[in-house]
Amino acid sequence: MIGRAVSVLRLSVLLAVTACATPVPDSDVPPGHLPAPATDEASFWMVTDKAERMAQTAGNRVTDPALNAYVKSVLCRVAPDYCDQVRVYVMRRPLFNAGMMANGAMFVWTGLLLRARNEAQLAFVIGHELGHYLRRHTLARMRAVRARADATAFADIAMAVAGAGFARAFVHMAVLGSLMAYSRDQEREADDLGYALLLDAGYDGGEAPLIWDDLAGEHEAGDWPSPLIFFGTHPDSAARAQTLRAKSAPADGEKGRARFLEETLRFRDQWLRDELRLRNFGSFGFVLDRLSDAGHSPGLVAFYRGEMYRLRGEAGDLDLAFASYRAALGHDDVPAACYRSLGLLHRSHGDDRAARDAFQTYLAKRPDAPDRLMIETYLAEGRSHDD
Amino acid sequence: MTTDRGRIAPGLIAPGLIAALLLGCCVAACGDRFSLVEPGSAPVGDAFTVTTPIAWNEIEPDQRIIWTRNGIGLDEIVFFPDLEAGDSLVVQRGQARKVTPMPALDPAMAPSDIMDLVVDTVTRTGGAEVTATDLRPAPFGGLPGFRFALSYYTDQGLKTRGLVAGAHRGDRLHLIIFTAPAQHFFTTYRGPVEAIFESVVIDDGDG
Numbered sequence: 001m002i003g004r005a006v007s008v009l010r011l012s013v014l015l016a017v018t019a020c021a022t023p024v025p026d027s028d029v030p031p032g033h034l035p036a037p038a039t040d041e042a043s044f045w046m047v048t049d050k051a052e053r054m055a056q057t058a059g060n061r062v063t064d065p066a067l068n069a070y071v072k073s074v075l076c077r078v079a080p081d082y083c084d085q086v087r088v089y090v091m092r093r094p095l096f097n098a099g100m101m102a103n104g105a106m107f108v109w110t111g112l113l114l115r116a117r118n119e120a121q122l123a124f125v126i127g128h129e130l131g132h133y134l135r136r137h138t139l140a141r142m143r144a145v146r147a148r149a150d151a152t153a154f155a156d157i158a159m160a161v162a163g164a165g166f167a168r169a170f171v172h173m174a175v176l177g178s179l180m181a182y183s184r185d186q187e188r189e190a191d192d193l194g195y196a197l198l199l200d201a202g203y204d205g206g207e208a209p210l211i212w213d214d215l216a217g218e219h220e221a222g223d224w225p226s227p228l229i230f231f232g233t234h235p236d237s238a239a240r241a242q243t244l245r246a247k248s249a250p251a252d253g254e255k256g257r258a259r260f261l262e263e264t265l266r267f268r269d270q271w272l273r274d275e276l277r278l279r280n281f282g283s284f285g286f287v288l289d290r291l292s293d294a295g296h297s298p299g300l301v302a303f304y305r306g307e308m309y310r311l312r313g314e315a316g317d318l319d320l321a322f323a324s325y326r327a328a329l330g331h332d333d334v335p336a337a338c339y340r341s342l343g344l345l346h347r348s349h350g351d352d353r354a355a356r357d358a359f360q361t362y363l364a365k366r367p368d369a370p371d372r373l374m375i376e377t378y379l380a381e382g383r384s385h386d387d
Numbered sequence: 388m389t390t391d392r393g394r395i396a397p398g399l400i401a402p403g404l405i406a407a408l409l410l411g412c413c414v415a416a417c418g419d420r421f422s423l424v425e426p427g428s429a430p431v432g433d434a435f436t437v438t439t440p441i442a443w444n445e446i447e448p449d450q451r452i453i454w455t456r457n458g459i460g461l462d463e464i465v466f467f468p469d470l471e472a473g474d475s476l477v478v479q480r481g482q483a484r485k486v487t488p489m490p491a492l493d494p495a496m497a498p499s500d501i502m503d504l505v506v507d508t509v510t511r512t513g514g515a516e517v518t519a520t521d522l523r524p525a526p527f528g529g530l531p532g533f534r535f536a537l538s539y540y541t542d543q544g545l546k547t548r549g550l551v552a553g554a555h556r557g558d559r560l561h562l563i564i565f566t567a568p569a570q571h572f573f574t575t576y577r578g579p580v581e582a583i584f585e586s587v588v589i590d591d592g593d594g
């Protein structure tokens with residue numbers, strides 16, 4: 001209870017300090033806040049309430065109770081006074097993003113959970129987004145968008161921030177991204193507040209700039225256009241990482257790596273598959289490199305590197321694919337699908353014996369394979385070539 | 388409408404994903420571009436002919452052919468008469484093609500790879516928890532083809548099922564994708580669709 005009181009006091013001081021430094025037209029959002037009727041804020045809440053209801057039933061909403069409870073627990077640790085007020089939704093979407101709507105609904109994409117190295121990094125992003133909400137940047141942004149976009153685009157934006165449903169046109173989302181971009185001052189303010197919340201919750205502040213470092217690196221590697229709503233409309237990632245790095249951080253802050261991996265590692269296979277589907281091999285390779293550096297799930301990472309080369313199909317990629325798949329085989333966590341991919345590659349290059357070995361191993365490891373009958377046909381074809 | 392996710396969804400019909408993207412317009416505006424396909428023999432481009440036991444409404448966007456009984460989003464058969472190397476199931480334009488291109492066909496793809504391509508495309512176009520099952524060899528108009536089943540949730544949480552049939556012909560791919568909401572529409576039209584799959588006659592081009 002005392003800890004929470006200190007936390008609220010610190011938050012209030014922080015908000016006051018930032019308010020003095022940067023003029024903000026509206027006051028902060030107190031716990032339990034509801035907009036007054038007949039205000040524009042109330043009308044924005046109606047739109048975002050609708051978007052939230054759609055997100056609740058969206059096909060890509062992650063309903064795993066343990067994962068949702070974990071992400072919510074991080075929010076509650078970062079901002080205990082807003083624990084009951086803020087609803088957190090985990091949306092299965094590739095790419096790094098989290099967002100918060102004016103009505104207190106927070107959305108965290110699985111692409112972010114794939115990229116965060118530990119709980120401290122997740123906590124910083126949650127604190128950062130909460131900072132936008134508490135400082136009313138979200139409200140100011142919605143007012144600006146409403147003045148410039150029609151109702152359809154406005155609703156689209158709410159849905160796109162959530163990550164619910166399908167982003168209909170890539171270019172359309174890029175345009176919306178430009179409308180939704182926070183100002184540099186707002187981003188700095190959110191970083192400051194997110195950083196303060198991070199330290200106050202006992203996390204390692206040194207993890208904060210690493211998020212923006214990685215975002216900047218991936219943005220460049222993937223040759224993504226900017227601004228882009230999928231990147232949470234976060235410009236100047238490299239500069240912001242530098243600003244955060246200049247802040248002093250206590251040496252005993254918690255990273256929460258073990259707990260984070262325990263809660264998220266079991267989803268890594270499907271989240272990597274989601275990223276690979278985007279077919280942005282520059283971006284995907286960057287993500288794999290970061291995961292490889294971290295050292296977890298080496299067999300899975302090597303398999304997906306093989307998939308990346310196999311699907312990219314540039315000169316020399318075939319050899320790289322084979323090498324990656326073979327590297328994956330040396331690890332306990334190699335997925336069964338690796339043998340399938342090896343078998344398909346061997347088959348397409350006429351090595352029936354190697355294909356047979358790989359396919360047989362695949363079916364042994366995956367008796368319920370969705371393509372079992374077809375694989376057995378490949379095996380029969382291979383045997384007939386031997387005859 | 389109660390979704391399979393347990394809550395009442397907004398009263399919008401979730402559009403069939405690939406079909407909706409191919410149309411690129413609302414169904415109402417496209418209404419006058421549909422034509423009637425009577426029961427019987429019907430050509431699918433210049434690639435093959437099928438025989439349908441029931442009538443359909445037909446529209447032809449972007450060199451694909453779409454049949455529907457009750458409207459896009461309730462049931463649809465998408466015919467891809469002739470997919471070539473580099474083709475995607477959904478046509479992209481502009482910046483998206485460069486930054487996040489849709490999965491594209493490679494003539495060397497095995498049926499397993501085609502199954503992955505369909506799953507990836509349906510996921511990219513808004514499908515959730517997309518799974519393909521029962522991939523098996525199946526003749527396609529005398530060609531050594533394949534079939535498999537699809538299951539996914541739309542972006543609005545509606546459970547949808549599908550059937551896919553296809554075959555390579557040289558360096559081209561003939562493909563048929565049927566999707567419909569699992570409740571009522573899929574079970575109602577599964578029989579006629581399977582009859583269509585069985586009826587394929589390849590156009591040998593002798594004309």
